[in-house]
Amino acid sequence: MTSCIEVVQLDLRSVEPQVVIEGKITDSAVGNEVKITLTQDFQQKNEFPPITTAEVTVTDVTTGQSETLAQTFSGVYSIQTLKGVPGHHYKMAVNYNGNVYEATSTMPAKVPFDELTYREVSRFQTTIRMVAVYNDPKSQTNYYRWATIGNDGIRSRAYFVRSDAFNNGNRIEQVIDSGIDIHTGDTITIEMQCIDKATFEYFLTLAKQQGQGPNSGSSGVNPPTNISGGALGYFGAYTVAHKTTEIK
Helix, strand or coil: CCCCCCCCCCCCCCCCCCEEEEEEEECCCCCCEEEEEECCCCCCCCCCCECCCCEEEEEECCCCEEEECEEEECCEEECCCCCCCCCCEEEEEEEECCEEEEEEEECCCCCCCCEEEEEEEECCCEEEEEEEEEECCCCCCCEEEEEEECCCCCECCCCEEEECCCCCCCEEEEEECCCCCCCCCCEEEEEEEEECHHHHHHHHHHHHHCCCCCCCCCCCCCCCCCCECCCEEEEEEEEEEEEEEECC
16 A cells, blocks of 8 residues: 655735734723734744724713823723723724724623622533622613632633623623633633624624624634724723632
């Protein structure tokens, strides 16, 4: 029996870099920023050049207050004056290289984060999963995202989002796929975010591409964006709440 190996060279087209904008304003005093980068070709290293020459403004449309953002890190423009308020409508505008990219978002009402616990889940193997407990309001459609922060203070890269489509108005015990291994002795923090529909759809697509949830798997499709002008990414106004517990 004989066999051979043939080297196949794929003809991958080069494409023009695209602007990627990740903007957020929350009801917390920290972490409010607009991060702007450029995409890279498939053949290039997975490093995304920061855009350092943009003009960025965020406006509280409800009050009329506007802030021009200063760049605090390379490609990161921080919101320092505006404060996120539930129910307020916000607008982001980015002027770069002669193009204007805009997006709007309304901060949802804050849902209280009542309790954080955990449980063992057995599938192929027994794992520990965090459980967020809260009462979902019946009078409105709600969208949530949970971020997991481990012992080292590093956030998990998993995108875990849910809506109240099937449990509106109920008391929820949401089991969270944190994307990290959790062990006895660990101290885990969960950040609960109340997000709008556009932000939910953006992170839901990313979650599916990571292989989380039904109909998941890489599709090669960019997540839907609420930013006009041809940029990728999202701009979201949302509330945050934190709870921490030790795994015993």
